[in-house]
Structure formats: C-alpha cells, structure tokens
Amino acid sequence: MGLRALDLFCGMGGLSWGLKETGLIEPLWAIDNHEPALALYRRNLPDTYVLNIDLSKSANLRDLIEKIRLNGGVDLVVGGSPCRGFTQIRNGQDTHSDPNNRLAIKFAEIVRELSPLAFIYENVPQLEKSRVFKRFIGRLKGRNNYRVAHAVLEAANFGNPSRRARLIVVGIRWDFGRLPIIPKGVDIPHQQFWLRRVEQDGKIGYCSKLQEPWRSCLLDPDDCRLVNVEQAIADLPILEGKTKGSNRSYGVPPQSAYQRWARQYTQETDGHVVPRVRPETRERLKAIVPGGNWRDLPTPLTYRIPFEPASGQLRRSHYSAYRRLLPESHSPTVQGHSDFAYHYKYERALTPRELARLMGFTDNFQLGHEYDSVVQAIGNAVPPPLSKAIAESLLEQLN
Template sequence: MNDSTGGGAMGLGGPEVVALRNRAGDTARGGRLRVVDLFAGAGGLSEGFRQAGFEVLAGADNDPDAAATYRANFPRAEVIVGDIRAPEVRARVQAAARAADVLAGGPPCQAFSQVRNHTRVIDDPRNALYREFVETLRDALPSAFVMENVTGMDQMGAREQILADLTLEGHYDVAAQVVDAADFGVPQTRKRLLFLGVRRGTGMAPPVLAGSGATQSVALTRFTGDRRPRYQLAVQQHILSLRLGEALADPDDLTATTALQAISDLATLEVGNRKEEMAWDALPAAASAYQRLMRQDAGPRLCNVQVPRINADTAMRLQGIPKGGNHRDLQEPLLERFLTGQRWGQDNGTGRLSRKHFYAYRRLHPDIWAWTLNTKADSVYHYEAARALSVREFARLQSFPDRFVFTCDPRRGPLEGRHDGGPAHSRYRQAGNAVPPLLAKHVAERLLAELNGQRDREEIRARMG
C-alpha cells in the first residue's frame, strides 16, 4: 500500500500545528463547528452531528447508492464518491478534512490481528481502509475525532493497538468504550466500539458516554410449557432497573424506546405495497414521544414505505412464531423446507430448514427494543402483522427521522462500489448498516462540550494578551 498522504508527510509538531489549532478556534468563534464523515454510508454519523449543531462539510463513501442518499439529505455538504485509496479521491478527502474540527468515520476492518502473532491491525493489507482513516487524521490534525466500529474489533489485543495508532505518537488523547444504542433511546440493541480522541495540550479530555443502563436492566425471557412458547419482559429487581422498566413502558419517556413506540403508527402498511410514498393523512396520529420526534420537520409525504411480498411458506411460519420469537419456536411440521409445494430459494437437500434460514425467522416484541438489524429485509418481521418491515420502519428502529429519505443512484447496472441486489436491497443495506443517529448525537454533544470549553479558554487567553 502507498503510504503517501500529501501534506501528511510533514511532522506533527511546529508551526503547522499552531496554525491548525488557530483554525479550529476561529471556526468555533465564527460559526458552527464542522465535521467530515469518512466511510459515511447513508450518513448516520453525519445526521447525529447535524442534530447536535455541527455543520456537515463533507461525506465520503465508495458506494454510489449510499452517496446518492447522502447527497439528498445533506445538500450543502460535499459528497466524495470513490475508493479513498485512489490518489484523486484521497486528495479531496484530505482537503475537506483539513477544514474540519472533527473527523468522524467507521472504516471497515476485516482482520483483527493477534498480539501473539506480532501482526499489527494497521499493517494488515485487509485493513487498508482503517489505515486510510489514520493517515487522514495524521494529515488533517483536527481538534477531535470519533472512530466507530463493530465490537469484534475489541478482541485479541486489537483495542490496544488501535488506541496506540490513534494517539499519533502522543498528539491525541484517546478513550475507547463499547456502547449499546438502546441505552441512548434508540429502539434497537446495537453495540458499537467507539474511539474518541481530542488534541493533547488543549485542556480537553476524551469524553466517555454514559447511557441509561436499560440493556442491563431489562430483558426478554422465554417461557415454555404445555402451551405455545411465549416471551415476556423481565426487569431486574432493584430501584434503578425498576425505574428503567417504568420508563420503557411509558410512551412519553424517551429514555428507552420499544418497537411498539417506534413503529406502531406504521402498522397498517400492507404486504406487497409497491408505493414508495404515502400521505400523512393515511396514517394515525403519533402514539408516542418517539414517533413525534421522528416526525418533526417531515415533508408532506412519508417516503420509503414499500413492503416486500412474502411467500406462503413464510406466512405460515410467521403464524407459528410468537411475538419476540424465532426459529426455535417453530413446531416440527413448520421446519420442513417446503410447506405448500412452492419451490423457492436454495435447497440443501435435507428437506429441512438449514442454519442460514434461522436468522430469517425473527419477530419483534412490542414491549422492548429490536435486536440488531442487518442489511436484509427478512432479518426482522413485524410483531403483529405477518410481514417484513419497510425501509422506513428499519429507519425508525435506527432512529433516522422521517425527513431522512433513502434513495439510490439513478444509473442502472454495475457501478464501481455498487453492491449487488438492486435498489430495494440497497435501501435496506444503507439503513441496516448505518450508525444510529441518536447514538451519534450523544457522541457529538459530548465532543461539542469539550470543543466549546477549548474555545472559551482560548478566548480568555486572547483577552488576557
């Protein structure tokens, strides 16, 4: 891999650092703080920073469909499409990053090296995109940064390696922590590993997020017996957990959010609906504080409301799965590969469902948040109706506001960076892969507090001469 990073080849000390610090201070005094989002996808991190009051300068991603969504929702931002390893793309990314106060991103990291193998994460060719994030940070030297990734990165010594990389030889103070989005009001359990860094010597400290603790206090418990299996909420018997259980049950409390509170107003969406938009008067009034929050500033029509068709076999199985249940709850006859004679999908030759199907039969429970969404429409089914969710319901469970529209590049056929599957699959992929904006907002607010404190200290020093 080419290590060249343009201006990043210079050292980290000296007058260029002073100039960068002054740039950040001028930004804080003259207007909103600015963020650039690498590996941005549809823009979950950017949306959270925007809600916290940041100006989104630019977003970069290799997927032209995700970039189309980003462009539609951040019309004032520069959208950089292409492989960041390409010199022309890297140059645009670095130019944008040099103007930012915060660099954000979630670089894909395919390999988690083991310390005992003496292979560093940053040196593994499979982690070239992570290296690009580090080198962009080295070149731009923003006042702060956030890097997020899957918790699998936090194993086999990888956390310590990444912390060392991100300090840039002592020029940043960095803290790492695992957080669960459901502890920050997102109606979905989604664990992420966060690395938050601030420039050393500025008086700032890398913030540590403190969530509600709801995911440690409330759980779904499976009960079996003579009757069909059922799932019921279980709350730990201590004061904090009981309070969190009460908050979860209260539709006007945003501390923790259930699937019902997130999407009950969309329950009437029909299986096989092909209309991408609908008028608000076709829906009931918002039934929770979360729904009211999601509807704020939405346009005259609600978008991304198509609902996939399902075959007869799937409909039969869903009738056999209770709310909150999964393939374990299917009775023996429903485990047959083909139930109605229709041949569909892959057949493993056993006449039974295979392991790959098990992740496709999971129903939400209305009284608790959703499990972690993935990129496929059949990764989750409605708690009441025998149907999959629309992209809009995916977006609600991810905490994207209703004004946020998922779209695709209008060009047809293969494009560099485009994933297979077509526009419908791309929208689910974009929504399912995103960082929940409500979680990102909490990150941004904590960084904003540190950056504003730095600004105040600089202003005091300037007045004192």
C-alpha cells in the first residue's frame, strides 16, 4: 500500500479517482453525507471505508478523528467542502451567512488533529476573497504546523475537456522544510478557453479564443494536452431521443487519444441515457448553431410558446439558456443539472456518460442508469485529471 488518504466531502469520488490513478496513493477513508453520491463512490472504490457523516456536528467530527487514529491514521487528507456559500450562482442570496462556509474550517481542524504528511483542498475561486479564507489558512499554518501554498487552476490546462476553475490549497508538514509547489499544466490564461461570437454575411458562428500554438494542439486528436468536446465524446453510441437505461456498445472505434484512454479496455458503456426533451426545446435547439445559446434564436422562437407573442417572452434569458456545445472547443463548466448545455449535433441534453467524459472520468467508472442524481454528482465532482496532476506533483515533493 502507498500513502493512505482520507477524502473529506468526497462526493462521487473525483479526487479519490485521480489519487488512485497515481498508483502510489490509496484512498483509505471517504466521508460525505449525500447518499446518492456515496453510492457511486462505493460502487467504484469498494476497498475504501465509506462513511455517511455530517461533519457540521462536532460530536461526529470527534468520533471520526478517534476512529481514524485507532486504525493507524492517514498520510494525506484531501477534500473540498461545499462551495454553495462562495459561488457566484446565488441568485442574490447572502453568501456570508451560509452555514456550509464553516465546513472549510472543519477541514482545517481535521488536518490539525490527524497531522498527515500533507493535504490538498479545493473549492471555487471565490473562496479566496471571502471572510473565511484568512481564518482557514491561519488554522492550517498554526504555529509551525504546515507550509501552505494556494493557486487558482483551470482544469482544461491539464487535459480536461471541460473548463473548471478551482482554488487549490496544498500544505506540507512543517518538518519537511519545504513550501509546496502547485503545478499549472500548460498554463494558458483562463479567458482564452472562452468562445468568440462571429457574425459574417448575416450568419452567426462561434470559435475558440485560443491562440497558436495551442489552437492547433486543441485540434490535434493525438495530443492530450488539450482536449476538445468532439475528441471527448464523439465515439459514444448515437442517441437522438429519450432512452431507457441499458449498457450500450460503442458505435465506432476510438477517434482520438483521449477516447482510447477513456475506454480503459471496456467493451460497452453504462450511464448513456437521455431524458425527455420538450418539442419546443427541440425546435429551438435546431435554430441554434454549435456554441450558441438563446441569444441566437429568431424572434418567433423567443416566445414561451413558439410563434405566439401573446404567450410572453422566454423566462430563460441567462447566458447558458439553450446553450449548445462547440465540438472543436472545450465544454463550459459542467454543472449539476441537465440543461447547462446541449449536444452539438443532436437536439437533446447530454447523457451522464458524456458529462463524465467531459469531466475526465474514464468509462470503467460505473455510473449506473439513473439520471438526475448522477448528473448532480458529476457536476459537483473534481475532474480526476486535475487531482491526479496535483497529487503526482505532491508525491515528487515528498520524495
């Protein structure tokens, strides 16, 4: 066994899946209190002790620490407490009063009590500017406890097919005598992964803002440093409408290095199911080019009932409404609901397997055939390619 790890607020296991891929870290304990996500974790990491515990309660925290100590302790603590109190998607609610914010401090307290060799913490970038962050870092550093470094990383810089900016905090125990170094991948500025809207001769189109040589890298199917949507999901079975849950054989051979890696020698995939799509939604999607959204709709389709002005305007008027993926670019940040983006070729929502591919999960990570709960778990996960890269860098520093 390599380094023994504790994964706090583990969700479906994105951090743990990346740690395990290093071959030198074994997720020994995993803690969360969201049962649907834990069910996915247990299915895919059966050798880990998985506990459903609410860490906001001090008695539960003390019991957990005692149990881990009695079983030999851990070498590494990882995790990312709930981000809802820090994220920008709050609909005007007060972020500072959210009780979930205190869970970041709970993470720091567990690290202090267990005294592992190192820790890795992740959350949304907005945490860095919150009132909690200074207290959080202070608890971790203490008086000669941990040397701590933090940085905002973009998952797309590590070969992930979707964008996902995360605040990463890494600490190494003070007695090792070194400040952690956080890897940056190919280190492309986050804004270059966004899309550019182009209008020419009355036609609307979208393209990546990436500049050379990275644009050519993104379009090369054999270069896994940058991976686009089409390279990530184009080999999955063709689905155009609502489907029932079942395992499905791949439609075509792998068409990219990423697809060959993602299949992991599996012969078929689960989690490739589509929910019902409303006829009016399908009609609107047909009028939107890949990369576009509701702003590209012709006027008759902007009414709640298409072609009926008396029905009023669409209520969905945010940027992601009716957004379609652009195949030759990165996916926007995957969220925990089915309509954050639609397929670039078919007028439908994305399947859990497509979302998992966009988040860097390999096909041997079993999803089952549920839809909503699995989509939510994927949207809350850490991309395994990102967690693996951070863990490998940390292993080198720990020697």
